[in-house]
Amino acid sequence: MINETGLIFLGPPGAGKGTQAKYLAEFLEIPHISTGDILREAIGAQTILGKQVQEYVDRGDLVPDRLILDLIEDRLDRQDAQKGWILDGFPRNVKQAKFLDELLAKLNQHYMVYVVNLEVPEEVLMKRLLETRRRKDDNRETISHRLQVHKQETEPVIEFYRQHHKLYSVDGNRSPAEVTQSLKEIITAA
Ligand code: AMP
Numbered sequence: 001m002i003n004e005t006g007l008i009f010l011g012p013p014g015a016g017k018g019t020q021a022k023y024l025a026e027f028l029e030i031p032h033i034s035t036g037d038i039l040r041e042a043i044g045a046q047t048i049l050g051k052q053v054q055e056y057v058d059r060g061d062l063v064p065d066r067l068i069l070d071l072i073e074d075r076l077d078r079q080d081a082q083k084g085w086i087l088d089g090f091p092r093n094v095k096q097a098k099f100l101d102e103l104l105a106k107l108n109q110h111y112m113v114y115v116v117n118l119e120v121p122e123e124v125l126m127k128r129l130l131e132t133r134r135r136k137d138d139n140r141e142t143i144s145h146r147l148q149v150h151k152q153e154t155e156p157v158i159e160f161y162r163q164h165h166k167l168y169s170v171d172g173n174r175s176p177a178e179v180t181q182s183l184k185e186i187i188t189a190a
Contacts, residue, residue, distance in 0.1 A: 004084050004109075005111060005114070005187065006084055006087070006114070007021070007087065008113065008114070008161075009021055009088050009118065010115065010117040010118070010154070010158055011118030011120065012151075013125065013146045014125035014126075014128040014129040015118040016118055016179060017118060020179055025086050027184070028086075030081075031080050031085050031086070032085075032086045032088060033090070035088075035089040036088075038075070039057055039063065040057070049067065060145040060146040062093065062149060065096060068090065068096065072087075072096075072103070076103065076104075082109075092153060093154065093156070094157055114186060115166070115168065116170055116186065117169045119169055119172055121173060126143060129143045170186070
């Protein structure tokens with residue numbers, strides 16, 4: 001097993017971040033940290049956080065940074081994250097990306113961090129998201145809005161990482177197994 005690996009999945013909703021993160025988390029034996037899952041769980045349990053974020057998630061808007069930054073700091077500080085992690089859905093804007101850099105230094109997590117952008121054409125994303133619609137926040141209107149939010153807020157994160165780190169671009173418009181294979185090659189080649 002490869003120790004102390006950080007993997008950051010960028011890419012729009014429907015790109016397959018969750019699916020790939022789950023496979024690779026098992027393969028690398030490190031936790032899969034999905035901010036979307038954590039928020040949905042909080043909403044389901046109607047915790048204080050859940051109540052604060054529900055309307056944003058329902059609309060497909062990003063929840064306020066102060067809530068997400070606290071959440072990610074607590075999560076990365078936990079024992080199971082000391083051997084690495086896979087981030088799925090974070091960072092979602094440049095402020096979050098900068099915060100993450102500072103947080104990793106503060107937590108002494110000098111891991112080998114891979115930033116992967118999963119690329120999938122927009123029409124394929126819409127089709128996938130409509131077909132696999134399971135969530136309350138998944139109707140055509142909300143999906144379009146989430147794709148729009150991704151363009152505006154999250155695409156600049158790709159540029160941020162291109163400038164400050166090494167960024168891997170992976171064709172996500174293939175079968176999940178093929179994408180996993182490419183990701184494993186990136187991790188094992190370095
Ligand atoms: P996801 O499952 O990653 O698509 O996330 C579902 C929803 O949770 C998003 O549409 C946002 O409302 C919220 N969310 C998840 N991660 C973040 C984040 N890093 N920053 C702000 N909002 C987030």
